[in-house]
Amino acid sequence: MKDFGCYIEGTWRPAETNEWIDLHDPADQKVLARIARGSAKDIDQAVVSAQVAQQKWATRLPSDRARILYNIAQIIRDKAEELSMIECRDAGKPLVQAKADANAAARFFEYYAGVADKILGNSIPLGPDYVDFTVREPLGVTGQIVPWNYPLQIACRGIAPALATGNAVVLKPAELACLSIFTIADICQEAGLPNGLLNIVPGFGHEAGAALASHPGINLLVFTGSVETGTAVMQTAAKNVTPVLLELGGKSPNIILPDAELDTAIPLIIKAAFPHSGQTCSAGSRVLAHSSIKETVIERLRDSIGQLTLGRGLDDPDLGPVVSASQRQRIEDYIKLGQQEEADVYTGGRFIGDADQSTGHFVKPTLVCPASSSARVAREEIFGPVLTLLPFDTLEDAERLANDTEYGLVAGIWGRDIGRAHWLANRIKAGQVFVNCYGAGGGAEIPFGGYKKSGFGREKGMDAILSYTQIKNVCIRIDASNVNF
Numbered sequence: 059m060k061d062f063g064c065y066i067e068g069t070w071r072p073a074e075t076n077e078w079i080d081l082h083d084p085a086d087q088k089v090l091a092r093i094a095r096g097s098a099k100d101i102d103q104a105v106v107s108a109q110v111a112q113q114k115w116a117t118r119l120p121s122d123r124a125r126i127l128y129n130i131a132q133i134i135r136d137k138a139e140e141l142s143m144i145e146c147r148d149a150g151k152p153l154v155q156a157k158a159d160a161n162a163a164a165r166f167f168e169y170y171a172g173v174a175d176k177i178l179g180n181s182i183p184l185g186p187d188y189v190d191f192t193v194r195e196p197l198g199v200t201g202q203i204v205p206w207n208y209p210l211q212i213a214c215r216g217i218a219p220a221l222a223t224g225n226a227v228v229l230k231p232a233e234l235a236c237l238s239i240f241t242i243a244d245i246c247q248e249a250g251l252p253n254g255l256l257n258i259v260p261g262f263g264h265e266a267g268a269a270l271a272s273h274p275g276i277n278l279l280v281f282t283g284s285v286e287t288g289t290a291v292m293q294t295a296a297k298n299v300t301p302v303l304l305e306l307g308g309k310s311p312n313i314i315l316p317d318a319e320l321d322t323a324i325p326l327i328i329k330a331a332f333p334h335s336g337q338t339c340s341a342g343s344r345v346l347a348h349s350s351i352k353e354t355v356i357e358r359l360r361d362s363i364g365q366l367t368l369g370r371g372l373d374d375p376d377l378g379p380v381v382s383a384s385q386r387q388r389i390e391d392y393i394k395l396g397q398q399e400e401a402d403v404y405t406g407g408r409f410i411g412d413a414d415q416s417t418g419h420f421v422k423p424t425l426v427c428p429a430s431s432s433a434r435v436a437r438e439e440i441f442g443p444v445l446t447l448l449p450f451d452t453l454e455d456a457e458r459l460a461n462d463t464e465y466g467l468v469a470g471i472w473g474r475d476i477g478r479a480h481w482l483a484n485r486i487k488a489g490q491v492f493v494n495c496y497g498a499g500g501g502a503e504i505p506f507g508g509y510k511k512s513g514f515g516r517e518k519g520m521d522a523i524l525s526y527t528q529i530k531n532v533c534i535r536i537d538a539s540n541v542n543f
């Protein structure tokens with residue numbers, strides 16, 4: 059068992075309190091490691107170290123920054139096996155999904171390494187007497203608060219564009235799962251990232267997290283997590299007029315039109331619903347099926363759910379354990395609520411390997427067909443392996459149901475008639491809409507973020523550059539009245 063302290067100015071150290079938090083393997087509840095219980099003092103030291111380092115980093119040639127980011131990507135690739143094993147045990151994720159996360163982590167650094175020397179401004183025509191242009195400048199120190207479900211991916215999703223654009227990072231990982239992030243710190247050091255540009259202060263949300271959100275030295279807060287905490291972080295940040303980038307929850311629909319190719323759609327809809335046991339913000343956790351094919355869709359979903367496997371992440375099942383006892387309780391309460399709301403409930407899945415069902419936090423994949431669209435299970439984010447299904451009759455119905463939650467993160471549309479799919483895509487209030495696919499590999503290239511309470515600002519793709527920079531307009535008056543020698 060290992061202890062993971064605070065990583066400040068390139069050095070590992072215990073928290074000022076010298077207190078530690080145990081991290082458990084969700085498959086058997088054994089203690090995996092201890093992380094430091096960071097406090098406001100540690101956050102303050104990390105911010106100061108980041109401020110000093112950022113001043114120099116912002117003046118480095120963009121191509122130098124790019125080279126270091128490429129090095130980081132390469133070392134992540136070299137250590138992908140180790141990183142995915144850590145993520146698999148710590149978060150309870152099936153190994154194949156943890157490997158995909160390690161690949162995504164490398165892709166973020168590759169992608170933003172490529173972008174670092176292509177961050178362009180505009181030239182604005184004010185007539186012959188002026189030269190006017192814009193430059194995109196770094197904000198300074200970014201404070202990044204990361205959840206437990208995708209520590210590796212989400213940390214790298216924020217660190218890579220922040221560094222590429224000349225910012226520094228103080229990152230607060232989640233207290234339930236975060237171990238892969240400490241390996242990323244070591245990798246950054248090995249790759250030649252100057253000390254102080256990446257600082258990590260683990261700890262509880264209400265302590266280290268709240269201290270980071272309220273620190274006046276933070277110039278951008280990047281928060282990924284629940285709507286409730288995101289709202290609190292935004293309120294705190296408002297006191298310092300610190301801009302926030304919020305990536306929050308989702309209740310994303312997969313809409314199956316009557317002419318959909320079910321042989322293609324159903325396996326991908328199942329894949330979209332249950333990644334990391336449904337503990338995925340962008341999971342396709344709702345199916346909206348045209349009433350003419352509703353029974354067929356239910357039958358096919360039930361068959362597929364029946365074949366899903368559960369087990370320890372290392373045994374590479376379809377579903378690993380959920381992250382904690384309280385998360386398991388919350389999901390089971392929602393399934394009970396569905397039954398009280400008169401939904402039809404189908405549960406599937408079979409155990410493989412040596413999964414310990416008495417101590418592991420396992421929840422079987424479940425399909426819930428509520429009697430009404432007003433059922434809470436059909437509207438609220440459950441964040442577990444629970445897929446809800448509602449029927450619709452017309453395209454207008456599909457549009458209304460798709461938009462009938464407080465979230466707007468992702469939507470999928472399945473059907474051969476692209477005219478209908480396009481009609482819906484135009485009307486759905488979500489940051490990403492996929493037609494006859496879902497997630498497209500989670501690509502680093504595609505802008506990701508929410509409408510409504512799913513948040514605002516964009517991560518990934520070129521649009522993230524807008525989130526991590528601020529525009530300066532420079533206007534130069536040219537005196538050309540006397541240009542003769």
Ligand code: NAD
Binds near residue numbers: 205231233263264271
């Ligand atoms: P959470 O909001 O409980 O915690 C997220 C992070 O915030 C953790 O690091 C936590 O320690 C910290 N935190 C808690 N209280 C805080 C406070 N008062 N001040 C500052 N920080 C605080 O969320 P969670 O349970 O870890 O994650 C699940 C939620 O995250 C779900 O709603 C899910 O949809 C969402 N999520 C969104 C995305 C996305 O990109 N949109 C990705 C993953 C998860």
